[in-house]
Amino acid sequence: MRLRIPWDALFDALLPLIATALALLVGAVMLLFLKVNPLTGYAALVEGAFGSPNAIAETLVKATPLLLVGLGICISFQGNVLNIGGEGQMIVGAILGTLVGLTLTDWPGWLVITLAMTAGFVGGAIWGGIPGVLRAYFNVNEILSTIMMNAIAVQLMNYLLRGPMLDPAQASRASKIPQTARLPAAFRLPRWVPTRLHLGVLLALVLAIVVYVFLWRTVWGYRIRAVGKNPNASRYAGIPVKRYMVLALLLSGAFAGLAGVVQVYGVNYRMITDGSATGFTGGAGFNGIVAALFGHLHPIGTIPASILFGALLVGANKMQRVAQVPSALITALNGLVVVFVVSSEIWRRRRERQHLGQVKAAEAAMEDASPPPPPNHEEMQP
Amino acid sequence: MKKVIWFLAVLGIVALALSGCGKSAATQPAQQEQAKPFRIAVILPSSIHDLAFSQSMYDALVAVQKQMGGESAMQFVYSDGMYKVDDAAAAIRDYASQGYDLIIAHGSQYGSSLQEIAPDFPKTSFAWGTTVDTFGMPNVFAYEAASEQGGYVNGVMAAKLSKSGVLGVIGPIETGDAQRYVEGFIAGAKATNPNVKVQVTWTGSFSDVSAAAEAANTHIAAGADVLTGTAQMVVGAIGVAKEKNVLWFGTQADQSSLAPKIVVANQVYHWEIVLTQMIDLIKKGTLGGKAFAINLANGGEVVEYNPQFNLPKDAKEAAEAAIQGIKAGSIKIPLNTKK
């Protein structure tokens, strides 16, 4: 048996890595300007991302919200709706999920966790569903409504966390920290001690498979994709386009909401606000979109994409600590990587088309070469 | 699917290879031959140049370092702009695992993270602000600022200096340190002039400079001729005050440089006393369990008058009286008066 190296697949797989490397090269120039040795900096980056079991755990923990949000983005993009409301949906999902844990204090842990995850899913679904309904039935563009809903979610969080959901222990203090009470140990997602690797990571991986099955093996998934590819043809085929548009955004929001509640139950164990969305989400609402795209909008592909991204972010923070560079550099690097990787897609698309063109040419050539097969008389018997 | 497997494989190989050669370079901490310097790591939620919360701690560390005799006696590293809580948690854990003597989590949002991490590093001392909660852990210090005290003094002066009798307050979110300062300001103003009107707006964010500026404009249009506010965004408000020739009272850091002609006074946080006390205790073996506060009495908070502003005598006297009263305890500032 000959060993055939699938150069194509290899190239495709390496493309984001090559692009990332190029972006980091530009970053190296910036590091030089900051009088930091790029080699030390990047060695720290890699060590921070993969250099120890704890580092790998951190990478996976960071990748989890990216993956969850990304799964939702896969669904919405397949339906040709752009959901940039991930930040707000994460927040609302987290709020609802936390409410569950704060109210059902005497219930068994596994039940509360399940209910909380569901509540988070529902919360995000609502926050994504509203723009969906607004788009489908009121022609309000979803980019506008999701941007607005993000800001509204932050103010909602501020209001709730410093008022009705405020930790009773804080209410009696002079300096009231706007946070909820801490979730009791029974309600927290189990961890692989001594790292921060929590059950949510596994949940996200399982859900990636679920979303794949949903999109390509169920009726609803098929319809969402159909609506995304060609709404007119879908309408003709009898698919209620508006309903599926709403569904796409609703599910997209739901996964972001799940990402939010997983952050609370798996990582922070409470909700706290500093007045910004990113303080809680870590930017996963946006970076999740990037992760989905790096994964070519395929749920399974989003897995390595989120891990790569998570690794980058975790490693970059380590680089910040070791080289003592301003964290602003890390944000700029984040942006550079996104731009470079998304630009590199063109090579993959070109080759895909080339490949497709070759296949078509080969088929055409075969048809010209051989005569049509004789009709099968037996089959024509009634 | 095949592509994905290849991708993962390549990723894994590359990662292992790089981590192998990366590790040796990055894990060597600085070697010291002589008496080991006291090593501090601090996590800050905003920029060290924010002229507010984060800068106050950074400046204090610089001052303490100088006091202690420079880099040979005390070294500190920082991670600023850490407003993403789980990134901050990773940073705290990382610094702890590198053997820093004291790790300062300068932000109330870091509490949960500290609660988890501190028990894993019993030989490291952690400090958390602004709060009084040490979680009952032997290696956690807590510190806070009685910001209402300087707020009160500012309020006294503001009421004295205001010709229109209308004061404007620009706050971020009605909570925490900001809420205390504002309550103190209102109390001081009303105590000086019961008829004074204090308008309060909350912008809903700590960083929205434009919102702070517009709030200032609105206050001024509504008749305020003295303004105050807290959080890093107030630089926008100070800019407007400068333009409209309206007086400003600052807190957390010395904001006079922004508008030397109209900044009257600032309540400056001098965390140095808290830091020196903590360092002392740690050197003696106590790694935590104590809560500190900076206030007027212990010099952690200082109402610093802007030398470039000509403060009328009666206002200065009223301020000094208020300071003495607070220090002595004869003036009590009611907190949590709302709800």
Next chain:
Amino acid sequence: MSGETLFSGAVLVGILTSGIRLATPYLYAAIGETFGQRSGVLNLGVEGQMLLGAFAAFYVALVTGSLWWGVLASLAVGALMGLAMAVVTVNFQAEQGISGIGFYLFGMGMSDLLFQKLVGTVKTIQGFQPLHIPLLSDLPVVGKIFFSHNWMVYVAYLLVPLGWFVLNKTTLGVKIRAVGENPKAADSLGISVGAVRYYTIIQGGILSGLAGAALSVGLLNVFQENMTSGMGFIAVALVYFGAWKPLGVLGGALLFSMVNALQLWMQVLGIPIPPDLAVMLPYVLTILVLVVSVSKVRAPAALAKPFEREE
């Protein structure tokens, strides 16, 4: 002012004046984005361009002592960022929503980094002063509301009729709209889709840079990390509100800014509403107005779709 209600004359004048002023950066950025979107390009990186423009204007003004050089610097920086976006969008045909987010992060990080390294501490400068227009500025009430601002505010509003004119009455406008609706057809007619998009994207970058400059040297006279705090995204949202028409964008910018000014006045006057809910108002109302206004607007057909010439 005590005892004034929300609907007294003085307060209304205050709200209107604030609203006119607040709308300025949104107008610059949103008009720029309108041109881009009409030609089929979605740029979510406006916020990053604004931040870099704001920093450039501030820094150059600080160092040279001249506000005009600062404005020029912001134009240059905006053009550069626009150029980068154009290359990525037209030549690399990258997914536009994502590349925009990348530029946003880059702009935010770079502006903060440069600020920390080149300026160091927060400083204020003397910004542009209000421009007195003879006769108009002296009108009672109207003069205060509309004509008591500096030139950057006036120019922002002038962009509306200018934008309308270019889009609807010039050949360039025809080309832009054609490229946005049906790039294939435009291409077959000899219009260079790439060139048109290069133009709109770079112009968009320039206008975003100018929006940032309006903030740092026109309105706030200061620079601080992340000072735009989401304005760039609101500007993009307003393009949708305005149905890709400059006049509609003006309406959106004014609505948003007026409600923002309103909620500030509500807080100042002590109207008992939780501040968080007050801050929410502009966002909620923007959505509500759109919901209530029945319209059958359609986006430019080729929006956010990369164009490639079939060989």
